[in-house]
Amino acid sequence: MKYSYVARQPILDRDKNTIGYELLFRDGLNNSFPEIDPDLATSRLLSDHFLSTHYSTLGDNLGFVNFPYQSLINRVPTLFPANNLIVEVLEDCPPTDELLDAIKEMAKQGYKIALDDFVPSKEWKQFLPYVSIIKFDIRIISIGKAKTFIDKIPSGRITFLAEKVETHEEFQQAKDAGFDYFQGYFFSKPEIIQRKALEPSVLTLIQLCKEVAKEDIDYKAIDELISTDISLSYKLLTFVNSSSTVSTKIASFKQALIYLGKERIRKFISLVAIASTQESKPDYLYGLSIQRARFCELLAARNQTNCIEGSAFLTGMFSLLDSLLDQPLNVLVDEMPIEEEVKAALSTGEGMLGLVLALVKAYEKADWDQVTKLSNQLGLSSDNINQSYDDAVKWTADLLTS
Incomplete structure (x- = not known):
C-alpha cells in the first residue's frame, strides 16, 4: 500500500547535465493518514519508493530526500546506502545540539548532508563543517543575498544549489553568483523563440509519432515514412541488428518493423523523435518528453471516460516540443498533422487531454493540491496516479538504457 504521492524533480549542473533527483512526498499527512506518525510514514515512503521504484531508476545519479527532524534524530537515513543519498535537513528543523550530534555522526559515516531552503543565521554556523550542500530558494532568498x-x-567546501529557477536569465545569474546545482523548470522552456518553418525531417518524425500512437499500427505507412529518411533508415536497422536475439542480419525495413513488434516500434520512434531535435538540450528534457508521453497514456487508459490512449501519448510527447525546437508551441501545433483534440490540449489546455496533461505537469512539480483537484475531475484514484507515474518512470529508464 502506498501512503502518498511521490514525484521526482531533476537537479542539473552548470552544463545542464542531470546529477540527481529530489524525491518529493505529499505534504499534509494528517489529512490522509490521521493515525500514522509523520516520521513512520516518511520511513515507509522511503522504503516503498526510494528503495524500489525510484532507487532503481536513479542509476549513477544522486537521490535528494527530505527528512523531518525526528527521523534525523533517529538516524533513519542510515538505513539507506550512503553512496548516492543526499540527506536534506528540512527548513523547519530547529538547530538543536541533538540535531548537530546526528548530523556529525551521519557525515562521519559518509552521508552527504544538505540544508534545504536555507536562511543564514548564527545558529546554523556550527553545522556548516558537516554540510556538503546548501540549497537556497531564490524566491525567498534573492540571488544577490545568496x-x-x-x-x-x-x-569548494560547500556546493550551492539554487531552487525554483524558472528562467534562463535566473539560471545564468545563479551561475554567475557561484551556484553549481540548479533545480526548477527553466530547462523546460524555450531559450530563444524563433519563427521558422519546420524542417521536413521533423514533420516526418511527427507523422511517425502519430502512426505509432494508433491502436492498430499501419506497418506500410511507417515503412513508407522511414524509407524517405536516410538517417531514420540507418538508425532503424542498427537498432534492430544490435539486439542479442537477432540470429541473422535484417536488411529490409518491413522485416525490421515486423520483428520489432508494436511496443518496441513505439519505443524506437519515441526515442529517435526526441533525440533528433537539438543536441544542445539538457539530457533530462528528452527523458521528460518520453516520460510525459507514457504517463499521459497510462492515465488515459485508467480514466473512466473515453479518452484515446494514443492521442494522450502524443499530447505528452509534444508538450515540450517548443523547448526542444526553440519555437513557439502554438506555431508548431498549427503545422503538425495531428488530431484537433491534441492541438487543443497543447495550445489551450482544453478537453479531457488538456486535463490529463495538466495533471501530469502538476505531479512533476509536486503541486499536490492541483493533483488532487484534477484527479477528482478525471475520476482517478491516488493509487491509479501513483502506479501510472511509477510505471512511466520505469518505462522511460528502460527505454533510455536499452
Missing part, C-alpha cells in the same frame, strides 16, 4: 553568503565560504 551570493553574499556564498562569497564568505571557502571555495
Whole structure:
C-alpha cells in the first residue's frame, strides 16, 4: 500500500547535465493518514519508493530526500546506502545540539548532508563543517543575498544549489553568483523563440509519432515514412541488428518493423523523435518528453471516460516540443498533422487531454493540491496516479538504457 504521492524533480549542473533527483512526498499527512506518525510514514515512503521504484531508476545519479527532524534524530537515513543519498535537513528543523550530534555522526559515516531552503543565521554556523550542500530558494532568498553568503565560504567546501529557477536569465545569474546545482523548470522552456518553418525531417518524425500512437499500427505507412529518411533508415536497422536475439542480419525495413513488434516500434520512434531535435538540450528534457508521453497514456487508459490512449501519448510527447525546437508551441501545433483534440490540449489546455496533461505537469512539480483537484475531475484514484507515474518512470529508464 502506498501512503502518498511521490514525484521526482531533476537537479542539473552548470552544463545542464542531470546529477540527481529530489524525491518529493505529499505534504499534509494528517489529512490522509490521521493515525500514522509523520516520521513512520516518511520511513515507509522511503522504503516503498526510494528503495524500489525510484532507487532503481536513479542509476549513477544522486537521490535528494527530505527528512523531518525526528527521523534525523533517529538516524533513519542510515538505513539507506550512503553512496548516492543526499540527506536534506528540512527548513523547519530547529538547530538543536541533538540535531548537530546526528548530523556529525551521519557525515562521519559518509552521508552527504544538505540544508534545504536555507536562511543564514548564527545558529546554523556550527553545522556548516558537516554540510556538503546548501540549497537556497531564490524566491525567498534573492540571488544577490545568496551570493553574499556564498562569497564568505571557502571555495569548494560547500556546493550551492539554487531552487525554483524558472528562467534562463535566473539560471545564468545563479551561475554567475557561484551556484553549481540548479533545480526548477527553466530547462523546460524555450531559450530563444524563433519563427521558422519546420524542417521536413521533423514533420516526418511527427507523422511517425502519430502512426505509432494508433491502436492498430499501419506497418506500410511507417515503412513508407522511414524509407524517405536516410538517417531514420540507418538508425532503424542498427537498432534492430544490435539486439542479442537477432540470429541473422535484417536488411529490409518491413522485416525490421515486423520483428520489432508494436511496443518496441513505439519505443524506437519515441526515442529517435526526441533525440533528433537539438543536441544542445539538457539530457533530462528528452527523458521528460518520453516520460510525459507514457504517463499521459497510462492515465488515459485508467480514466473512466473515453479518452484515446494514443492521442494522450502524443499530447505528452509534444508538450515540450517548443523547448526542444526553440519555437513557439502554438506555431508548431498549427503545422503538425495531428488530431484537433491534441492541438487543443497543447495550445489551450482544453478537453479531457488538456486535463490529463495538466495533471501530469502538476505531479512533476509536486503541486499536490492541483493533483488532487484534477484527479477528482478525471475520476482517478491516488493509487491509479501513483502506479501510472511509477510505471512511466520505469518505462522511460528502460527505454533510455536499452
